[in-house]
Amino acid sequence: AQSVTQLDSHVSVSEGTPVLLRCNYSSSYSPSLFWYVQHPNKGLQLLLKYTSAATLVKGINGFEAEFKKSETSFHLTKPSAHMSDAAEYFCVVSDSGGYQKVTFGIGTKLQVIP
Amino acid sequence: KAGVTQTPRYLIKTRGQQVTLSCSPISGHRSVSWYQQTPGQGLQFLFEYFSETQRNKGNFPGRFSGRQFSNSRSEMNVSTLELGDSALYLCASSLEQGRADIQYFGAGTRLSVL
Numbered sequence: 001a002q003s004v005t006q007l008d009s010h011v012s013v014s015e016g017t018p019v020l021l022r023c024n025y026s027s028s029y030s031p032s033l034f035w036y037v038q039h040p041n042k043g044l045q046l047l048l049k050y051t052s053a054a055t056l057v058k059g060i061n062g063f064e065a066e067f068k069k070s071e072t073s074f075h076l077t078k079p080s081a082h083m084s085d086a087a088e089y090f091c092v093v094s095d096s097g098g099y100q101k102v103t104f105g106i107g108t109k110l111q112v113i114p
Numbered sequence: 115k116a117g118v119t120q121t122p123r124y125l126i127k128t129r130g131q132q133v134t135l136s137c138s139p140i141s142g143h144r145s146v147s148w149y150q151q152t153p154g155q156g157l158q159f160l161f162e163y164f165s166e167t168q169r170n171k172g173n174f175p176g177r178f179s180g181r182q183f184s185n186s187r188s189e190m191n192v193s194t195l196e197l198g199d200s201a202l203y204l205c206a207s208s209l210e211q212g213r214a215d216i217q218y219f220g221a222g223t224r225l226s227v228l
Contacts, residue, residue, distance in 0.1 A: 034216075043118070043204060043219035090157065101170055102147070102217070104157040 002027040004093045006105035014113045019063075019078040021108045023091030026072060033074045034092040035065055038107075044090065050074065061085070086112045115141060118207050118220035126226045132193040135223045139186050139207030146188040147217065148180060151202040160203075163188055164210075192225075200227045 007022040025031060032051045036044040048059025055067045061084075065076045074091060091105040119138040127133050139146050147170075148160040159172040163182035180190040186207070192199055202224050206217035 036219075041221075043221045044206075044217075045219070046216050049216060102159060104149075104159075106156040 002029075002031065002093050002095050002101065002103050004091050004103050004105040006089075006091050006108050008108050009106065010109045010111065012111040012113060013081045015083055016080050019076070019081045019085065019110065021076040021089050021091075021110065023074045023076065023105060024072050025074060025091070025093045027093055027095045029095040031093045031095045033065075033067060034094070035059065035063070035074075035076050036090045036092060037087045038090065039087045047076070047089075081110075081112045083112050083114065086110055118205060118218050120203075120205050120220035120223050122223060123221065124224050124226075126228065127195050128228050129195055129197060131195050132191065133195060133225060134189055134191045135203055135205075135225075137188045137190075137205030137207075137220060139188070139205075140218055143207035143209055143218070144186055145208045145210060145215070146182055146186065147206045147208075148188070148190050149204045149206070150174075151204055151222070152200075157204070160190065195227045197227050200225060 003026045005024045034049045035047040037047050038044045047063050048057045050057045050067045058064045063078045065074050067074050088107045088109050090107050094102045121136045145164045147162040149157045151157045161168055161180050162170040166182045177193045182188045202222045204219055204222045206219045208215040208217050
């Protein structure tokens with residue numbers, strides 16, 4: 001069985017300050033982990049993914065995430081927030097238990113204050 | 115290359131009616147997944163099709179069904195609509211069915227049930 005917990009439903013940061021969106025996962029197998037972003041009235045877009053290679057994963061738009069097996073975490077970070085980063089972010093776990101099975105976190109809404 | 119196309123973008127139905135939503139995946143993608151997104155429940159997995167076969171199914175009642183055609187296009191059907199079926203329905207396609215595959219999302223169909 002797999003699950004994912006996004007620890008904050010809303011995060012508010014000032015423009016130019018760091019962003020931290022937290023995600024913890026549970027998986028019986030070696031998981032793949034993803035972060036997706038959804039802007040208002042749009043579909044989801046992949047930010048980055050982890051698939052058991054390097055534990056620090058770099059994505060688009062300056063985002064990165066670090067896979068920490070001991071903490072079962074996959075937090076998303078960005079050094080400096082931009083107004084265009086305001087969106088909803090989803091942490092996703094997919095494990096190899098049989099066919100692909102994907103579980104989404106509840107989402108974290110990021111607000112960027114000018 | 116064209117992205118994932120979902121039609122229609124918006125639908126208004128009344129309770130008891132049935133509805134069919136359509137999804138055209140990215141050319142060459144063989145896996146199509148469907149999700150229901152609501153403010154209270156987040157993104158919930160409905161089902162996944164690969165090469166015209168349903169491979170995974172989420173915890174939804176039998177009123178929700180789907181199919182995939184030989185050209186990988188997919189439809190989902192909801193019969194006997196209920197008010198609680200109002201949601202954004204997202205379709206995602208991927209190349210194969212592996213756990214590490216990136217899913218590419220359409221913009222969704224927003225269904226309102228009155």
